[in-house]
Amino acid sequence: MTRPPIDFGTEWSNAGTHRRYGHDLILWVAAQPTQAFRDAYSRARGLMVGAGYSWTDKGHAEPQMLPCWWNTGITFDADALRAEVDRVVAEAAAEREAKAAAEQERHERDVASTKNAAAPIRAALRALLVERPWALGRALSEARDLASAETWTSWGLRSAERYLDNAAANVRRAEERLGRTPPATWFARAEDEAVRVAALEACRVLSSRDMDWAAVQNGEGWSQATTWTGHTLSERAVLDQGEAAHALGLLHGHRRQLSDEVCIACFGEAPARRRRPEPEEQPALGF
Incomplete structure (x- = not known):
């Protein structure tokens, strides 16, 4: 052979x-x-x-x-080899087919048993994605995929519950931060209503730019340390003196994203802007 x-x-x-x-x-x-x-x-x-x-x-x-x-x-014996190979290959294929059928059956049972419990959780997740997507943080993309899935298994249900719990915890941490003693540096300045109004508008400006919810370091919007609190402040109808003081503390770290006018309204002065280097003078061409 x-x-x-x-x-x-x-x-x-x-x-x-x-x-x-x-x-x-x-x-x-x-x-x-x-x-x-x-x-x-x-x-x-x-x-x-x-x-x-x-x-x-x-x-x-x-x-x-x-x-x-x-x-x-x-x-x-080539014939004996072929006969045995045909037998064991068919046997393995049949076992895989039976396993796949059993897995499909288990999956269908799982989907059916999860359907009723999933309905309110799916509705809550979809509402969160519309109203407060920032609260999901880095899980946003996964949560969107899950919310759009036609059917959920028990794993999907547990994942959605985890996303909702983590988002609620993020919002709770932001509220707890705002409940702490506001920074003395900004508290007195936040007594002025015009400053409070300007701080709220500045928060909304940064939130509108924070399209990735601080998932990527790109100099746009809030940072990972400020995103939850910043978005929570942006949702307020008005800021009280303490909230405005917290807002000013957050905004000061992002002041270079704000216009000079907004910075003057919030902080009383415009930030020092980094000057772009002047292009080097080109030597005159001689002829």
Whole structure:
């Protein structure tokens, strides 16, 4: 026999002569490892190895081991090998099919049992995505995908509940921060109603720019340290003196995103702007 007796659904190429167990043998290498080869090698290894089949890193440049056939010259019963390979490959395929059917059945039961409980949670998640997407933080993209899914499993339901709980915790932390003693640096200035109005508008400006909810460091909108509190302030109809003082403290760290006019209204002065370097003077061309 001069070539592999069974092709296992892939192409085989002659990789030349290679040393094996002290002998120079012709090596054939498969183009790829197929499921049929894996099944046959794992379930009928003795017959496969006896017929010359194995795995190798020789005769190819792939970063993985590939199926191979060594032309050992040893006589074997090719018909018996084929019959056993056909049997074990069919057996493995039937087991996978049965497993897939059982998994599909389990999935359908899971979806059916989750359907009623999922309805209010899905509605709450969708409302959160519309009203307070910033509260989801880095889970925003995953939450959107989940909310748009046609069906939920119990895993999806638990994930949605976790997103809602984490968002509520983020809002609660923001409210707790605003309930702390406001920074003395800004409290006196926040006594002025015009300053409070300007601070609220500045918060809304930054929130409108915070389209990624501080997921990416891009110099736009709030930072990861200020996003929840900043958005919470932006939702207020008006700011009291303490809230405005907190707002000024947050805004001061982002003042270069605000116009000079807004900075003067909030802080009494415009920020020092970084000057762009002047282009170097070009030498005059001589003719």
